[in-house]
Amino acid sequence: MDVFSARKVIKEALLHTYGTVYEYDVCFVLKYCFGLSSCWAASTDIGDIWVQKVARDIRQGIPIQYICGIEEFKGKPFLVFPGVFIPREETEDLVDIAIDAVPRGSRILEIGVGTGVISISLLMSRRDIMAMGVDINPLAVINTFTNARRFEVDSRLQLYHADVFSLIEMPMSFDFVLSNPPYLPDSDRLTIDELVSKEPESALYGGFTGVEFIHKVIDILIKTGFHGGLLFEFDDTTQHYLRSHEKMSVSRVKYYKDRFGKERFALVWL
Ligand SMILES: C[S@@+](CC[C@H](N)C(=O)[O-])C[C@H]1O[C@@H](n2cnc3c(N)ncnc32)[C@H](O)[C@@H]1O
Incomplete structure (x- = not known):
């Protein structure tokens, strides 16, 4: 699946769960779940099955930090294990x-x-x-x-x-x-x-x-x-x-x- 289509699938899943979609969250998923260096790495191909699995998890209400295994804190990517408190920006x-x-x-x-x-x-x-x-x-x-x-x-x-x-x-x-x-x-x-x-x-x-x-x-x-x-x-x-x-x-x-x-x-x- 190309990045454009993956964005669309992830956006729809986020909208379903959160009611609104923030560009930051879309980029976060593309970066940390699919390993893209940029949100618009247009030529990259992402496996369909993987995109569908992430979208399904988002729709099931699993926090994106648990799905991707990361949260940024003071600009650094910290690993977040499911079952551990997700750090908050404040x-x-x-x-x-x-x-x-x-x-x-x-x-x-x-x-x-x-x-x-x-x-x-x-x-x-x-x-x-x-x-x-x-x-x-x-x-x-x-x-x-x-x-x-x-x-x-x-x-x-x-x-x-x-x-x-x-x-x-x-x-x-x-x-x-x-x-x-x-x-x-x-x-x-x-x-x-x-x-x-x-x-x-x-x-x-x-x-x-x-x-x-x-x-x-x-x-x-x-x-x-x-x-x-x-x-x-x-x-x-x-x-x-x-x-x-x-x-x-x-x-x-x-x-x-x-x-x-x-x-x-x-x-x-x-
Ligand atoms: C709000 S979280 C904060 C986690 C992290 N410091 C942060 O700011 O992202 C509170 C933490 O306290 C831990 N905790 C709760 N009761 C505790 C206890 N009696 N002794 C030690 N740790 C405890 C929880 O497991 C949890 O990891």
């Missing part, structure tokens, strides 16, 4: 804040690495730091390890497959904590977007109001005598629940907006 802003906020020579702990985009991007920008990452999802740990090798930062990233709430009580040393934790309220399960529902539940829901997970992280860090920064992402609609924790209402907390103007990140010094 998380790039968390990395930018971290690049400025993490003190020189720090050893960071990332809670919930997913595909590894946060730690790996930070390690690529800041050669002076080391990182440890933990995730309860074994696929996420393998996914992060693969990406760390891909971007050659694996020698500075130690990974653990564990529940952070058991790991954090072990004698480990770190002086800055980063997380894009599960933060949706449990009630969102009833209204969740069909595409988002394809992602693992453990990556999405943070408890009854959504902030219980991060509150528990704060409590456990305090209990272990941690002194340092904690930078994390949250859902702006839950901010008032977030502030109900005594550590989140003091003046030492700095809130940041994301690129869409939503209050999305908090940096607290414990």
Whole structure:
């Protein structure tokens, strides 16, 4: 099938599932599912069966990042395994804040690495730091390890497959904590977007109001005598629940907006 016809088939499939088609998504599929260097590589021939399979997967509501196995993050193609949280673009802003906020020579702990985009991007920008990452999802740990090798930062990233709430009580040393934790309220399960529902539940829901997970992280860090920064992402609609924790209402907390103007990140010094 020529590229023109493949574009048409993919566009129709995207329109069927999403109701609208963005040129970016069409190009994304052509680039990462069919390996085209350009969206308009007119002379290239793509196997019919392959195009039909991708179109079928799109129509079935499988996210294109799972179909192609890639998501771009800060301009770099990260591998995304089905069953692992798909990185969101606003998380790039968390990395930018971290690049400025993490003190020189720090050893960071990332809670919930997913595909590894946060730690790996930070390690690529800041050669002076080391990182440890933990995730309860074994696929996420393998996914992060693969990406760390891909971007050659694996020698500075130690990974653990564990529940952070058991790991954090072990004698480990770190002086800055980063997380894009599960933060949706449990009630969102009833209204969740069909595409988002394809992602693992453990990556999405943070408890009854959504902030219980991060509150528990704060409590456990305090209990272990941690002194340092904690930078994390949250859902702006839950901010008032977030502030109900005594550590989140003091003046030492700095809130940041994301690129869409939503209050999305908090940096607290414990
Ligand atoms: C919202 S995703 C963020 C993934 C990645 N950091 C990113 O920003 O794309 C949250 C991650 O936390 C992990 N997670 C959930 N509960 C956890 C726990 N108790 N211990 C460790 N990781 C956990 C999930 O498996 C998931 O990978």
